[in-house]
Amino acid sequence: MPNSALIFAKRSLSLSRIQFVMGIVIASAGILLFNIGKLLTRNVHVLVNGQVALLSVSLMAEGILLSSFPVILLYVYDKNNGVLEYLLSLGWNQEDIFKRYLEAALFLALTIFIYELAVNVAVSVVIGTSVALILSLVVSVVTAALGFAVVSFVTVAMVDFSSLLKQRVGANSPLAYTLGAPIIALTFLLAFILPFFTGVLIELLIAGVVGALSIVLLMLSSRLIRREKMLP
């Protein structure tokens, strides 16, 4: 099916835009936090010493996670409405189906990341120092690593373990989402207690562990995703 990730991403936004918009808002807050100090002081060391850069990483990663949330809702919705069952009847296997949703989630995450990267780099170029540009790139790498690792983990875990599709009482989100939120919350905490470079290393380590976990779950998905899990 041509451009299926794009089609599923568009479908998810037609179904629920609010989380994507919230993702943009939070990502923008991160961008603002990261760049306003740079622009005002023209001194990147202020950012690094004040842990502002690490806080902005957490905000921008949270923005990425939130932006992919409509795809999680779409999966739950398609399961309950029999769309997944119908796709199975058309000859798709469970992995074909699951990968479409994972690609769509990563596609939405990518759009937010490109926005964050573009603004951060543009501001660094305006400031005109190589240190500012390097800092922007470091922050972007950590943001991307964390954001994409968490989005992949949440999406893969949700499909592998159908119990994560259930919604908590009073909540509008499936349990899977609550797997991602504490990881990002941990990085907020680290921003206040760790110096910048140690924080960057620890957050890259967290992203690596979460990413590795996603890959393991992805490899196990052929065993874990039974067709029954996709039926309404």
Next chain:
Amino acid sequence: MHALELNNVTSGYNGQAVLHDISFKLNEPSIYVVLGPNGAGKTTMFRTIAGILEPFSGKVLFDDQNITTSDKARTKISYLSQFNAMPEEMTVYNGLKFYSDIEGGSPDKAIDLLDLGQLKNKRFSDLSQGQKKRAAIAKVFLRERDLYLLDEPTANLDPAVSKEIREIILKLSKDKMILYSSHNLYEATDIGTYLILIKNGSVTLFDKISNIKPKQYRVGIKASTDISKIVDAQREGDYFVLNVSSPEEAGLALKKLVENGILVTEMRQLDNQLQELFETPNVNVEKTQKESQQVA
């Protein structure tokens, strides 16, 4: 000629068998009505034939190709589930286009067939239940198939639309095989040629509907006067009810009434001939399945 064959199929969910050792073969274009009480295994059977569920044991073959392993065999089958399975955020046209991009076929043709022209630019979520069902049925006709699995296609539809759908299906059955599940005994006798009765996950009867004769017929008669002294009938509401063992016996009773100068304004069978099948305990499964293989 196409053929669907189930060979000792046991299937279900999460290791729990719902269908037990089912075997039958269909090789004639026709409507095969699948009847059974709730939880009997009708939907599980449809899902297994559609290749959605893999059988725990046994094989489902379509044109001698295993449904579980052959993508080619799967493309010959269309499955309409009880769920609408349409992307609700899309318009009817775009929803059908979404599926036609995957499986091929023409949304316009399906829209024409189901007379959805006026609804095609409406969001699926804005349609009434009946309109949703019609749009959901349209996706089954995007592309021509050889076997149609229709799980309660007329549920939630008003009588006029149900009739329309049944007419489309009847037309289709001239050269296609159709498995049609229903709870409605009258609909089953109206549309079906064959009956597949499922109880507790087993096929307990497979026969031509015309061969199924009840042990007793309840005949309702509306007449110009009290007929209970002429024939052995009891008054029940608007009707005098006569219990007979054959249609011929009912004919003789009518003749007797006419000979006695009674004006009979209406005479009809009150119960459906399939009613008894629901009330009778399971017949010998092994025997019936052997017979069923011969029937189709």
